[in-house]
Amino acid sequence: MAFIRRSNPVSRRHLLRGAGVSVGLPWLGAMAGSTSAAGREVTGKTLDRPPMRSAFLFMPNGVNPANWNPVATPDSDQFDWTPMLRPLSGVGDELILLENFHHPDLAGGNGHWPKVPAFLSGGHVLRTSGRDMDTGCTSIDQWMAQRIGHKTPLPTLELGVDSAYTGVDNVGGGFTRIYGSHIAWRDRHTPVPNEIVPQLAFDRLFRGVRSTPVSGLNPHHRAVWESMHRDETSVLDAVREDARSFSKRLGREDRGKLDEYLESVRSVERRIESSRKPKARWVNEGDLGIQRPGPGIPDSHVEHVRLMMDIMVLAFWTDTTRIATFMMGNAQTGRNFSFIDGVKGSFHGLSHHRNEESTLRQYEAIGTWHIGQVAYLIDRMRNLSEGDGTLLDHCMVMFGSTLRDGNKHDTENLPLLFFGGGSAGIRRGRRLTAAQPTPLCNLFLSMARNMGIDEQRFSTSTGPLDLA
Numbered sequence: 001m002a003f004i005r006r007s008n009p010v011s012r013r014h015l016l017r018g019a020g021v022s023v024g025l026p027w028l029g030a031m032a033g034s035t036s037a038a039g040r041e042v043t044g045k046t047l048d049r050p051p052m053r054s055a056f057l058f059m060p061n062g063v064n065p066a067n068w069n070p071v072a073t074p075d076s077d078q079f080d081w082t083p084m085l086r087p088l089s090g091v092g093d094e095l096i097l098l099e100n101f102h103h104p105d106l107a108g109g110n111g112h113w114p115k116v117p118a119f120l121s122g123g124h125v126l127r128t129s130g131r132d133m134d135t136g137c138t139s140i141d142q143w144m145a146q147r148i149g150h151k152t153p154l155p156t157l158e159l160g161v162d163s164a165y166t167g168v169d170n171v172g173g174g175f176t177r178i179y180g181s182h183i184a185w186r187d188r189h190t191p192v193p194n195e196i197v198p199q200l201a202f203d204r205l206f207r208g209v210r211s212t213p214v215s216g217l218n219p220h221h222r223a224v225w226e227s228m229h230r231d232e233t234s235v236l237d238a239v240r241e242d243a244r245s246f247s248k249r250l251g252r253e254d255r256g257k258l259d260e261y262l263e264s265v266r267s268v269e270r271r272i273e274s275s276r277k278p279k280a281r282w283v284n285e286g287d288l289g290i291q292r293p294g295p296g297i298p299d300s301h302v303e304h305v306r307l308m309m310d311i312m313v314l315a316f317w318t319d320t321t322r323i324a325t326f327m328m329g330n331a332q333t334g335r336n337f338s339f340i341d342g343v344k345g346s347f348h349g350l351s352h353h354r355n356e357e358s359t360l361r362q363y364e365a366i367g368t369w370h371i372g373q374v375a376y377l378i379d380r381m382r383n384l385s386e387g388d389g390t391l392l393d394h395c396m397v398m399f400g401s402t403l404r405d406g407n408k409h410d411t412e413n414l415p416l417l418f419f420g421g422g423s424a425g426i427r428r429g430r431r432l433t434a435a436q437p438t439p440l441c442n443l444f445l446s447m448a449r450n451m452g453i454d455e456q457r458f459s460t461s462t463g464p465l466d467l468a
Contacts, residue, residue, distance in 0.1 A: 180331025351406025
């Protein structure tokens with residue numbers, strides 16, 4: 001191993017610095033300090049092994065149950081790939097298919113709005129027009145951050161792709177639409193805004209931007225436009241000299257890892273730059289009174305989703321945060337998915353399929369597309385080496401929805417997937433079917449313990465879930 005001497009390890013908190021910019025580093029062999037049985041912080045601010053992280057991915061509107069859960073196999077935790085799960089076949093050795101889990105306080109109520117904030121809180125959500133919002137509990141990501149968030153520059157990272165809703169859905173039971181825009185809740189009354197503009201999410205990681213996301217309500221707001229045009233300098237250009245000097249201290253293997261990492265950062269920068277550059281177009285004379293939209297959101301929804309996923313990967317890889325959430329859509333999202341072959345309409349509209357074959361087929365295609373994006377994320381994580389394993393070995397990723405079937409709005413046996421966590425002894429490549437309906441918060445409690453949080457209960461949990 002061509003690492004630098006262990007007697008002079010590189011701090012896990014080492015940053016490459018430039019004018020107004022700081023860039024964290026991936027886990028390098030040169031960061032390994034003296035060993036400790038507990039695996040805690042050693043040699044000052046250096047970790048003796050990569051930390052564990054948690055990611056929570058949310059998809060609205062449920063799935064087609066007929067093509068989601070495999071047929072039960074007696075006395076076996078293996079399964080055949082169903083049509084909706086098939087995109088995951090290439091990463092199946094990292095997957096746990098969770099079955100028969102629910103939030104016991106989620107039954108009844110409106111079809112969509114109260115179910116979204118309950119995704120990570122498990123609490124009973126109060127019907128309200130917005131003045132006295134109450135989700136019943138802090139969400140698990142914020143609960144974790146209250147205990148370990150001080151260990152990283154960003155306690156948590158909240159990402160999304162849809163602007164936040166406002167108003168009240170009087171047709172849907174009198175619930176505030178704010179509920180449908182947030183899965184992260186700092187406390188039972190306070191939602192945490194999602195960052196939906198890739199460049200601003202990126203800036204939070206590398207440019208020291210610690211303010212609340214300004215793009216949550218309107219990605220074309222003037223404040224957003226100004227934020228994205230304050231400085232066009234590449235973060236890597238800003239830290240180039242420090243990176244060159246730092247590289248000389250490393251062995252050959254670590255230099256290769258550093259080069260790979262910096263190229264990944266630059267790759268995301270290039271994609272952000274490309275996504276917001278005006279395309280060549282024909283310009284007629286005259287003014288039709290239509291203003292060109294400000295930059296910020298990629299035209300391609302696929303590119304938008306994957307950019308946010310890549311930013312999450314960078315946030316974990318640099319240890320800028322160890323806890324992240326990603327909403328792949330708000331409740332009742334009106335996003336049109338006609339870019340998928342055979343689909344004509346929005347996710348929410350098609351989720352009310354009424355068991356009509358043509359509509360059900362399109363609804364399933366949208367859900368399957370989302371699973372394909374999850375496969376992209378998992379493949380990215382497992383192909384990044386870290387310590388004695390991969391980034392995915394040191395990450396726990398949960399994906400799911402708080403509806404089983406969007407047409408029925410049912411909340412039992414939620415569609416849930418879990419990935420990674422190999423360094424914590426989590427056994428993957430199987431289905432885990434609870435003998436009876438089990439609180440999803442049991443999984444959250446287990447994830448928290450793997451993050452080093454020694455608590456006996458979270459929300460509606462009845463005990464930790466055995467993942468070994």
